[in-house]
Amino acid sequence: MTLGREDVQRIANLARLDLTPAEAERYTEQLNRMVDFCDQLQQLDVPPSTEWREPQASPEAEDRDAPCLPRRQVLHNAPQHHAGLLTVPAFKSVPKSQTAPAHPQDSE
Amino acid sequence: MTQPWRWGAEAIVRRVRSGEVSALEVFESCLTRSRELEPNLGAYLDLAADDGRQRALAVDRKRRGGERLGELAGVPVAIKDNISVAGRPLTCASRILRGFVAVESATVVERLEAADAVIFGKCNLDEFGMGSSCESSAYQRTHNPWLHDRVPGGSSGGSAAAVASGVPVALGSDTGGSIRQPAAFCGVVGIKPTYGLVSRYGLVAFASSTDHIGPLTRSVRDGALTLGAIAGADPRDATCSHRPVADLMAGLEEGIEGIRLGVAEELEIDRLPADVYDAWQRSLAALEDLGAEIHSVSAPTLKAATACYYVLCCCEASTNLARFDGVRYGQRVPAETVDELLRASRSQGFGDEVKRRIMLGTFALSAGHYDDFYGRAESVRQALRRELEQAFERVDALLAPTAPSGAFGFDERTEDPIAMVLSDVYTTPASLTGMPAISVPNGRDAQGLPLGLQIIGPAFEDATVLRIGRAFEHQSAWRIDPLEEAA
Numbered sequence: 001m002t003l004g005r006e007d008v009q010r011i012a013n014l015a016r017l018d019l020t021p022a023e024a025e026r027y028t029e030q031l032n033r034m035v036d037f038c039d040q041l042q043q044l045d046v047p048p049s050t051e052w053r054e055p056q057a058s059p060e061a062e063d064r065d066a067p068c069l070p071r072r073q074v075l076h077n078a079p080q081h082h083a084g085l086l087t088v089p090a091f092k093s094v095p096k097s098q099t100a101p102a103h104p105q106d107s108e
Numbered sequence: 109m110t111q112p113w114r115w116g117a118e119a120i121v122r123r124v125r126s127g128e129v130s131a132l133e134v135f136e137s138c139l140t141r142s143r144e145l146e147p148n149l150g151a152y153l154d155l156a157a158d159d160g161r162q163r164a165l166a167v168d169r170k171r172r173g174g175e176r177l178g179e180l181a182g183v184p185v186a187i188k189d190n191i192s193v194a195g196r197p198l199t200c201a202s203r204i205l206r207g208f209v210a211v212e213s214a215t216v217v218e219r220l221e222a223a224d225a226v227i228f229g230k231c232n233l234d235e236f237g238m239g240s241s242c243e244s245s246a247y248q249r250t251h252n253p254w255l256h257d258r259v260p261g262g263s264s265g266g267s268a269a270a271v272a273s274g275v276p277v278a279l280g281s282d283t284g285g286s287i288r289q290p291a292a293f294c295g296v297v298g299i300k301p302t303y304g305l306v307s308r309y310g311l312v313a314f315a316s317s318t319d320h321i322g323p324l325t326r327s328v329r330d331g332a333l334t335l336g337a338i339a340g341a342d343p344r345d346a347t348c349s350h351r352p353v354a355d356l357m358a359g360l361e362e363g364i365e366g367i368r369l370g371v372a373e374e375l376e377i378d379r380l381p382a383d384v385y386d387a388w389q390r391s392l393a394a395l396e397d398l399g400a401e402i403h404s405v406s407a408p409t410l411k412a413a414t415a416c417y418y419v420l421c422c423c424e425a426s427t428n429l430a431r432f433d434g435v436r437y438g439q440r441v442p443a444e445t446v447d448e449l450l451r452a453s454r455s456q457g458f459g460d461e462v463k464r465r466i467m468l469g470t471f472a473l474s475a476g477h478y479d480d481f482y483g484r485a486e487s488v489r490q491a492l493r494r495e496l497e498q499a500f501e502r503v504d505a506l507l508a509p510t511a512p513s514g515a516f517g518f519d520e521r522t523e524d525p526i527a528m529v530l531s532d533v534y535t536t537p538a539s540l541t542g543m544p545a546i547s548v549p550n551g552r553d554a555q556g557l558p559l560g561l562q563i564i565g566p567a568f569e570d571a572t573v574l575r576i577g578r579a580f581e582h583q584s585a586w587r588i589d590p591l592e593e594a595a
Contacts, residue, residue: 003471008467011467011470011471011474012467014470014474015426015454015463015466015467015470016430016433016447016450016451016454017451017454017455017458017463017466017467018451018452018455019455023463027463027464027467030464030525031464031467031468031471033525033526034418034464034468034525034526035468035471037415037418037526038415038418038419038468038472038481038485040412040415041412041415041416041419041481041484041485041488042480042484044409044412044488044491046409046487046488046490046491047487047491048483048487049483049486049487049489049490059350060346061343061346069211069212073211074211076209076211077207077208077209077211077436077437077438078436078437079434079435079437079438079439079440080440086435086436088435088446088449089443089444089445089446089448089449090445091445091446
């Protein structure tokens with residue numbers, strides 16, 4: 001099978017990646033070679049997979065309360081946070097009259 | 109007295125316990141040596157000088173206080189930078205994790221510290237472990253200590269270069285050969301334990317069904333010592349086995365008289381380049397001299413192992429790396445909408461190799477292709493496991509070269525993803541099946557660069573693999589000293 005530029009754009013879109021035109025061209029060529037290489041799996045005569053079998057069985061862990069990392073520590077690596085919460089741009093536009101007053105960036 | 113940076117882990121432990129040398133002296137010696145070489149090697153993304161000194165001082169205080177020291181007392185251990193060390197950067201050699209500081213330590217790091225080891229620094233790698241040369245690191249190249257215009261192998265290339273030059277032990281991770289291949293390229297020992305023997309809690313996931321953590325050392329004995337310290341059940345990793353861990357040092361010197369070793373016909377060893385083939389032939393003869401029997405075995409699916417690995421690892425990478433979205437941690441590219449933020453952060457944060465693998469995985473998991481690629485690869489993996497398990501009814505372990513060549517040059521394979529992944533042709537079978545495997549130096553290529561012999565055993569027969577490796581290594585003619593000849 002051969003992947004065209006539009007197939008590669010569709011795959012990139014699914015993977016949430018934006019490609020420059022140069023990347024799209026390079027990846028189209030490289031992905032086709034990778035798919036060709038992996039196509040050899042179709043030639044093998046093997047029975048279909050039944051279930052994933054772990055090399056060893058581990059007992060299930062008991063459900064127990066345990067302390068988790070403190071919020072401050074977790075937010076330490078967050079690119080942007082406010083009032084103990086992660087912040088992102090608005091998901092959808094809200095009429096101005098309904099917006100909350102702006103808060104200064106939490107500097108924690 | 110020789111300089112402590114030349115000592116192996118066992119020698120350091122003995123001398124630190126006896127008080128002949130302090131843990132701080134060992135640490136300072138390794139630090140001075142590594143800092144001298146670093147401008148030419150680029151093995152580290154972070155050197156933990158102050159933390160390391162404090163830790164070494166604590167080990168020394170413990171000894172003076174009469175407390176019993178752990179099995180890695182005073183041993184400096186470098187850590188691949190996809191394994192968390194609390195308070196230290198954790199970048200996975202990716203732009204998307206620039207500035208990330210780990211909030212807790214991986215289980216393996218906690219165990220090293222409980223054994224009184226001293227964490228030395230964080231080693232360079234291929235971005236997220238994807239590559240076989242360290243060239244996909246977003247930060248720097250790591251040079252092979254033996255010949256600086258050659259790659260150190262990958263993805264644990266920084267760990268291998270560190271052990272071949274200035275520290276006795278490093279931890280790496282191995283998904284398709286990422287401990288064994290760089291160990292071979294740098295003339296050191298690399299161990300990929302059985303899947304489930306060592307906890308992966310705190311390892312940044314790439315392909316969870318084949319990600320392993322293991323040691324790189326200058327001897328099999330030091331590898332067994334380190335593996336023993338980090339192995340065992342972990343309630344924080346559900347894939348970690350609850351079997352009791354055997355004493356890996358106990359049978360190491362028992363020799364291999366009468367042991368049955370298999371070579372799979374499908375490896376097509378006679379097609380290897382002449383220098384690699386010669387080293388291979390000499391290795392078989394040496395093992396026979398030690399009393400081993402060499403048998404031919406067959407596992408037809410071996411020929412497709414690398415393609416199978418490539419499909420599965422890319423599928424798993426595409427889902428594992430979905431977590432890097434610029435929202436909760438890592439680099440964020442400001443944007444007007446959440447979708448734009450996510451796309452821009454990922455597109456600017458990931459490098460070429462990572463994007464290629466995410467896209468191949470996304471394609472192989474997408475509607476209409478799942479059965480042909482992911483489903484098919486999973487079937488091939490199961491067939492391969494059955495074939496190897498059958499082979500292990502006839503032999504105690506399998507042999508293979510670690511890689512089809514010695515270290516290659518920079519930029520030789522970066523534009524050809526297939527050529528790059530073919531460096532892993534002999535290592536992927538043990539990755540896919542979770543079986544234990546070790547790479548031990550076994551000679552040199554035509555340029556005088558180290559080569560590796562790989563020994564693969566049945567699941568949880570790590571001790572057998574180590575015993576064979578130890579017997580082979582003990583043949584002094586096969587030893588190569590990276591500290592004398594490299595760096």
